[in-house]
Amino acid sequence: MSVRAPDRHRTAALRITGGAACTSVSAGFAKLSGASPGTTAFLRCAIALTVLVPLSIREWRRLGPRPWRLMRFDLAAGVLLGIDYVFWVASIEDVGASISTVLLTIQVVVFPLLTWLFLGSVPSRRFLALIPVMLIGVTMAAGVIGQAEPGTDPVGGIVFGTIAGIAYAGYLFFMRQGGGQGHVVFPVCASTTAACAAAVVVGSLWTGIDLDLDLAAWLWLIALALVGQVLAWLLIAGALSQLAPQVSASLLLLHPVLAVVFGVIALHERPTITQLAGCLLVVVSVWAVSRTPRRERVSAAGA
Template structure:
């Protein structure tokens, strides 16, 4: 992928967001297939992505000039949240599985509009507020804290980590939308990925340690994760979000847990029927929230 083949910001933002969500949906399955511990997976997905993003960002800088210091600061802050998200997300995958972990981070659809409201966006409706406890109940069921879970892992830790990842993810999306692409598509992704790599390296290193894989297959899975789940996905999402309302952007990102659940089944995960019911409850709650946001 060269600088001239990066998706143009003139493309329809809905198409960009849908494609970006689809690209991120395989991330959890790729992390699990790599066998890397949470800190290692979070750090390497960013570090490997930078080998592609930095040359593209340099080329974009030559064409479009530098980004303003204030916007760069927002990119860096967003990247710190993204690094925290990646570490917690990887912990959740290890405890509750790829499919369930991706459903858990759907709490971002609740947090993202709340952040937008605090930043001057539309006030949440009463229906939106009533949906929050429904979604949290679905999260507890999907994670296995209520009704039991598939063997292996710690559902309480998985739910806590997945929820923390969703909150950090919402903060990342909020800052990305507020800063805007400002004529740049690659630079904000490269800057935030750099900050995410540093954050994941420190936080993940303290939490689980960073251990470089000695298996070529693990490197292959992580490289695929970096190219699809980091480079392609976030270039598309970064180009789309500033041009979408918070509700529409969040609703389109709902494709991620739906597709990720299918990827989890494809790699052999078998959640219990109760957990599947919890996932359905979460997705239904998200659907209600996003329909409310589109009407407001």
């Protein structure tokens, strides 16, 4: 018996929400490890592969090989993900775990624009109108506008965070293109492999990769890999293609919201009032974008 479209959409939304909740602790785990951006990005992927490779082999045997035309999307996504990871950890060092995660929400703007540019999926007028508001909110959250948390570097944070967010949006775009084709684990494994390679290249050239870490650092990085990489992306990857780009990008907003809560409670970070106002502005803007127009809700109800 086939699953009804509303049920599929509901399941996909729940999966993305669960994945976003898992990734919300990623910045905190990365900060607690104390490792450099290159080291964190590399080990996050390398440790995750110890779980993903056996699972992907099992899936390969069950479903058969994944077509090369889809694997190209997986690998392209992974390269961008590796770049995202390195620059994101750099932004964590500059503005803290909670605010760096809010900066990553630049993908909420970039992801739908990519689908518009390359796939002709036209975003709503509401989305286009709210883009400036979202960008102002991101700038406030970083501390470029108003006051920043003492001891942080707002300019460096927003530069690195923006690069990470753009790369992250590209990752989501390519994963969405290759999703919904039967395989779930293998695309995540392939993209993580490519991300690992990209992290080695970028990390080695920039911050270096240091494997001489203490036990606490290794434990935090293992938690980051298993929760923020394996579990999170197994939940998210297979669901991206089942929802509209704006909806999936908006659901991923739970990620920065929970990250701010985690940063304040667990890491004792203290964003300023201006930064918190910027976070709120981003959240409200994306919520407004994700709302379904009333006429569409009425149409769906009568279908």
